[in-house]
Amino acid sequence: MLTLKKTLLEVLQPFSPLPLDGNMIERPVHAHLGDLALPCFPFAKALRKSPIAIAEEIAAAVDHPLIHRAEAQSGYVNFFLERSVVTASLLHTILGQSSTYGSSDRGNGGVVTIDLSSPNIAKPFSMGHLRSTVIGNAIALLVEKCGYKPVKINYIGDWGTQFGKLLTAYRKWGNEAEVKKAPIATLLQLYIRFHEKAELDATLNDEARAAFKALEDGDSSARALWEWFKMESLKEFQRIYDLLGVTFDSYNGEAYYNDKMGPIIEELTEKGLLVESDGALVVELEDGLPPCLIKKSDGATLYATRDLTAALDRKTTYDFVKSLYVVGNEQSLHFTQFKKVLGKMGHAWSADIQHIPFGLLLKDGKKMSTRKGKIVLLEEVLNEAIALAQSTIETKNPDLANKKDVAQAIGVGAIIFSDLKQHRRHDIEFNLASMLQTEGETGPYVQYANARAHSVLRKAGSMRAFTVSEVNDFEWAVVKLLEQFPDAVKRAADELDSSIIAKYAVDVAQSFNSFYGNVQVLSDSEDQSYRLALVHCVTIVLEESLRLLGMKSPREM
């Protein structure tokens, strides 16, 4: 309640011996205690009175048109707002601002680069990449709503020793026809086979390293195979991005930086930061951090080398005010090192780089590993969710138009929402059943609330002017939540945490469903026009919330 809180702060400041801020006003845990509350405990010392007495004095003295009444209760002043005044003003605001409700311009057009998705070529798109894609996309939408200009970069993993492994495996055991038939699946099998054999025969790893070195040095046969693998992979990834509705501003992957790493190595050398260690070149770091490897003993580059190059390139290309990397928890150390190295190079903007870590997707309590073939394929999961939504539609709403599109919106929505609703740092135990769920705190639940709201609006026909006379508890609960939307957006953007939006959307859907179940909107009552306006506002806020999560809002389902 940003504006309500602000107003209340101004009203209350004269009574307080301390400067008040928004954090000191809270929402009571139970609705019967009031709409907003001021705990008076912090004032006791300065005023040398008991919090109970202070609360009573304030409650008796406060007088404002927005405040219906103020009650003192065990050290708190509980405020009951003038419901009809607040409601009328809020509904007009939301209807007037429509989808821009909750938007701000505090980003001032500054560029925020977001490194997201970043699947590895020749490997299937796993559930792990889903997290990065979905979280990164939602953050892009969030910062955009706050006036920044997001640049989504899909930093494709198309370089590195893994390609040496793949090239080696393909030359030993692969054939062209099989790869053509089922590219990713076949390449994955080769990759897995390589690791099985390498456990028994360590010389394979040496071969792989040599093969990658050859690729990096421009060997034409290696290069041709690599191009082919990459093309096939990108085709497969695109199908998934289309399904998820995610687009990118750049697909510059690691290979893009292959011939651009010279300058950074020179810069590191000039600044005296490179040190030789066991034949490799490293940058030593303080604070007990392990050194950052820049060049392997065979002269080949590493992840960190390319990341540094990419960071410098992005700074000159985009001049970002913030650069975000949506990459798993397990790479935290790498990002700490990488930022430190940039700092040591004298780039003050290294402070604008931020790792957005997220928890692993676990299977039986353990990390899934591509190398051992322990992965879950995202495309299969998505298709299953869509099929499930489709069959639900057939039983519940068989006459629905565009069943296919709606089923896709719901199935994909269920998957996206199940990921975004929990705090991103938590590890997630992979559970297909819970991702496919459509009841309770799920994406389809929120979408359903919105569809019901639209159904009411359709039946009502055109909107009319309204006046608010009385606001019942069901309506008031919805109004109070709608009022918090800008605050939820702000908190989510401050913490770059879309789960705040997801939880907020569930709250709105719950309060709306409760209202819907208990209050008849379409009726002869003179409250109908005001209730319709409320329902309309619910759809505006729900749709905007879902949009910020990267989800669609079908009007019928």
Add this chain to the structure above:
RNA sequence: GUCUCAGUAGCUCAGCUGGAUAGAGCAAUGCCCUUCUAAGGCAUCGGUCGCAGGUUCGAAUCCUGCCUGGGACGCCA
């Protein structure tokens, strides 16, 4: 071993910039479709907030130690 993240109801989680009786969803049980989409609503059941100290008028929330689990820890990314 070092660093790091986590431990809240049977399960999955919210609350963690300290504030009132710790909240949801799932599961279980019982109601509600001759009122706007039952992917819904209403109700019941369910908790030593990992353990032990400390700070505070007040701690799930902050500090310290311990226990348990995940992850990372130079030539992978």
